[in-house]
Amino acid sequence: MESTGKRNGLVQSLRNFDRRWVFLLIGLGTILPIIYPIGFGVSTTPPVQQLYDKIESLTPDDVVMLSFDFGPTTVPENGPMASAILRHCFTRGIKVVVIALYPIGGRALAVQALNEVAPEFPHLRYGIDFVNLGYKDGAQALMKQMGEDIHGVFPTDANGDPLSQLPLMQRVHNYKDISLVVSLATGVIGEWWANLINSQFGVPVAVGCTAVSAPKYYAYLNTGQMIGLLGGLKGASEYERLLLDGHPSVSAPYNDPTRFNAMKGMDVQTIDHSIIILFIVVGNVAYFLSRRRAARV
Amino acid sequence: MENIIGTWIAALLTLCIFSFLYRDNPFFRFAEALFAGVSLGYYVGQTADQTIKPNLVIPLMEDFVGNLDLIFAALIGLNLYTRYVPKVAWMARLSLAIYVGYYTGVNMVQKLHGEVLPQSGATMIDLVSTAGGQFDWGGFLNALVVFVGVLAVLVYFFFSLEHRGAVGKVSRLGVWYLMLGFGAAFGYTVMGRISLLIGRMNFLVNDWIGGLLRGYPS
Amino acid sequence: MFFRLQLPLILTFIAGMIPIVAFFFTSEATIVKAPTDRLEKWMVIVAGFALLLGVINVIQGNLKKIERRGPGWPYAICLLVGLLVPGIFGILSAFSVGPFQGIGLRADGGYTPFAWVTRFFFEPLQATMFSLLAFYIASAAFRAFRVRNLEATILLVAAVLVMIGRIPVGDAISSAVRPGALASFTEWLMDKPNTAAQRGILIGAALGAASLSLRVILGIERSYLGLEKSE
Numbered sequence: 199m200e201s202t203g204k205r206n207g208l209v210q211s212l213r214n215f216d217r218r219w220v221f222l223l224i225g226l227g228t229i230l231p232i233i234y235p236i237g238f239g240v241s242t243t244p245p246v247q248q249l250y251d252k253i254e255s256l257t258p259d260d261v262v263m264l265s266f267d268f269g270p271t272t273v274p275e276n277g278p279m280a281s282a283i284l285r286h287c288f289t290r291g292i293k294v295v296v297i298a299l300y301p302i303g304g305r306a307l308a309v310q311a312l313n314e315v316a317p318e319f320p321h322l323r324y325g326i327d328f329v330n331l332g333y334k335d336g337a338q339a340l341m342k343q344m345g346e347d348i349h350g351v352f353p354t355d356a357n358g359d360p361l362s363q364l365p366l367m368q369r370v371h372n373y374k375d376i377s378l379v380v381s382l383a384t385g386v387i388g389e390w391w392a393n394l395i396n397s398q399f400g401v402p403v404a405v406g407c408t409a410v411s412a413p414k415y416y417a418y419l420n421t422g423q424m425i426g427l428l429g430g431l432k433g434a435s436e437y438e439r440l441l442l443d444g445h446p447s448v449s450a451p452y453n454d455p456t457r458f459n460a461m462k463g464m465d466v467q468t469i470d471h472s473i474i475i476l477f478i479v480v481g482n483v484a485y486f487l488s489r490r491r492a493a494r495v
Numbered sequence: 496m497e498n499i500i501g502t503w504i505a506a507l508l509t510l511c512i513f514s515f516l517y518r519d520n521p522f523f524r525f526a527e528a529l530f531a532g533v534s535l536g537y538y539v540g541q542t543a544d545q546t547i548k549p550n551l552v553i554p555l556m557e558d559f560v561g562n563l564d565l566i567f568a569a570l571i572g573l574n575l576y577t578r579y580v581p582k583v584a585w586m587a588r589l590s591l592a593i594y595v596g597y598y599t600g601v602n603m604v605q606k607l608h609g610e611v612l613p614q615s616g617a618t619m620i621d622l623v624s625t626a627g628g629q630f631d632w633g634g635f636l637n638a639l640v641v642f643v644g645v646l647a648v649l650v651y652f653f654f655s656l657e658h659r660g661a662v663g664k665v666s667r668l669g670v671w672y673l674m675l676g677f678g679a680a681f682g683y684t685v686m687g688r689i690s691l692l693i694g695r696m697n698f699l700v701n702d703w704i705g706g707l708l709r710g711y712p713s
Numbered sequence: 714m715f716f717r718l719q720l721p722l723i724l725t726f727i728a729g730m731i732p733i734v735a736f737f738f739t740s741e742a743t744i745v746k747a748p749t750d751r752l753e754k755w756m757v758i759v760a761g762f763a764l765l766l767g768v769i770n771v772i773q774g775n776l777k778k779i780e781r782r783g784p785g786w787p788y789a790i791c792l793l794v795g796l797l798v799p800g801i802f803g804i805l806s807a808f809s810v811g812p813f814q815g816i817g818l819r820a821d822g823g824y825t826p827f828a829w830v831t832r833f834f835f836e837p838l839q840a841t842m843f844s845l846l847a848f849y850i851a852s853a854a855f856r857a858f859r860v861r862n863l864e865a866t867i868l869l870v871a872a873v874l875v876m877i878g879r880i881p882v883g884d885a886i887s888s889a890v891r892p893g894a895l896a897s898f899t900e901w902l903m904d905k906p907n908t909a910a911q912r913g914i915l916i917g918a919a920l921g922a923a924s925l926s927l928r929v930i931l932g933i934e935r936s937y938l939g940l941e942k943s944e
Contacts, residue, residue, distance in 0.1 A: 270836035339598070529834070532794065536830075644913070
């Protein structure tokens with residue numbers, strides 16, 4: 199009787215549990231691993247390996263178009279992807295054309311990423327090794343237009359300089375001159391690269407998407423409309439791991455304890471996922487106990 | 496100095512929004528209203544600088560006669576605003592018709608050519624595969640899982656037929672596939688939401704408090 | 714009546730058919746490609762004007778609230794100030810007026826006024842507002858994620874497997890059975906059953922969207938013009 203009473207009290211407590219305690223646990227589970235990094239290992243998956251291998255296969259004559267299709271809300275996921283892909287291209291001497299199609303913040307984030315990574319490669323020159331064309335409205339219309347004439351869509355770069363003054367853009371006129379498009383996307387724009395641009399123009403496309411969108415992109419990966427996929431923070435951490443294993447020369451920013459990267463973020467993911475799974479289990483235990491009590495009554 | 500002030504402003508605004516987790520309060524309401532306004536203001540400024548100026552103003556200034564048709568585009572765009580003048584509000588329909596019509600046409604081709612055909616084509620494949628000249632059971636079973644799953648899900652979404660008998664059983668299988676997909680989506684969603692939180696906490700710990708202790712970068 | 718009803722429907726049909734017809738012709742067919750390219754260039758400009766329509770609605774609504782001293786009217790002032798400051802900074806910056814030289818960083822690496830507001834107001838507010846979702850998804854998982862029936866069980870098991878399989882601890886757990894087993898199974902779950910489900914949803918949704926697009930182009934669906942079918 200006493201144990202039944204205790205069990206009923208426990209069930210009642212769990213049912214009336216103030217959710218602010220959940221918030222506090224999640225907050226602590228996030229802050230503590232940031233202050234005291236754990237350093238869990240990262241294993242890689244085929245979709246990420248495929249993108250890495252594709253960029254490894256490119257040469258300094260090839261041009262990669264990196265499209266910033268995300269905003270400030272998803273910087274923790276897409277930001278490390280941008281930095282890692284830029285470092286990978288720059289370390290291999292591959293030319294990069296940066297654009298931004300996401301209206302809320304895409305352009306500013308492209309500038310921030312280039313300002314973070316480009317100084318690590320002082321031998322690279324703007325206009326010759328990489329360019330930033332800035333942001334443009336128009337979404338699908340301008341993506342299709344770039345299949346004919348990129349210069350018509352982006353008459354100037356992000357600084358307002360005419361493309362005719364940029365040596366790299368003298369040989370990049372449309373998708374035929376692009377070896378790979380990598381879209382770092384938070385919403386539907388990544389899908390447009392796969393189902394509109396790859397389908398109609400045949401240019402290889404890879405997408406670095408948020409974890410929320412990742413399940414959907416497997417369908418495009420499976421049909422060959424995409425050649426690689428970075429899914430959320432896990433995908434970003436896998437790419438960083440591959441980059442560090444293949445090109446140790448770029449390890450300095452990843453060893454800086456004051457800088458955030460996706461691999462450090464996976465420590466937090468581990469703790470928070472464990473907390474949430476624990477809550478799911480406890481919640482279901484309380485549910486089953488209350489159902490058994492109701493059946494007895 | 497402006498960066499230090501900016502970091503403190505960003506940190507205080509972050510804490511104002513997080514205060515909602517305890518309960519609704521004026522600090523959160525203030526930050527929420529500011530968020531709505533600044534988002535729109537950013538949009539206005541960016542559109543002016545990145546679209547209107549380079550795609551309309553500069554081409555007209557450089558070669559007015561050669562780009563006369565862009566004035567027509569600008570008029571179509573400005574005509575959208577006649578909806579706010581009751582007497583001529585009907586004129587906005589003309590611009591809306593062109594805008595909606597164009598993107599609807601693009602969308603139709605995109606959906607059929609970019610989604611229906613490739614996804615259907617990837618499903619209607621030879622289920623039998625070989626590895627090293629021998630029947631590949633793994634490849635066959637994997638292909639069967641996908642083939643059966645796609646058909647079952649499509650049967651579930653076919654609402655013109657009542658889901659009873661054989662159709663009902665196949666439809667139930669479709670529901671199970673959908674539950675697997677949604678479960679996977681939930682798992683990824685948790686990861687995505689936690690990632691957003693990591694970004695903000697990292698800012699508070701390393702950029703704001705870390706800057707206070709170690710000194711802010713110049 | 715023609716200008717208010719028939720003409721918009723005719724314009725929708727023409728504007729909709731241009732990209733469809735152009736799809737079937739290569740770039741050498743200039744008689745088709747020329748109007749298509751023109752229209753695509755125009756749409757970039759029209760999209761810029763269209764996306765600002767909502768701004769006017771917001772300004773009107775909040776001015777009315779301030780005028781009437783409606784509930785929360787001081788916050789309406791915050792909203793309008795937040796809108797006008799970066800908006801005006803951006804417009805002045807676009808045309809390089811006075812200290813407003815562009816919307817990006819200055820040549821010395823410092824922030825222009827617009828870039829400063831973006832970096833220290835817009836980005837933190839946007840990011841923090843969305844990061845609240847992390848707390849709510851944890852709370853929702855605790856309060857609502859219940860094994861009520863077979864379908865809910867399948868959903869929960871798939872969710873937990875993906876959550877464990879995508880974190881390093883999952884590798885550590887599965888190494889007791891076989892190294893990398895859980896990660897491989899999670900990847901299989903995403904690549905096969907999940908793909909099947911997503912593909913079915915994609916095909917169904919795409920067919921629905923394509924049929925709606927056809928209805929809009931043919932003038933059967935008119936709600937986007939604020940008209941009923943009978944009008």
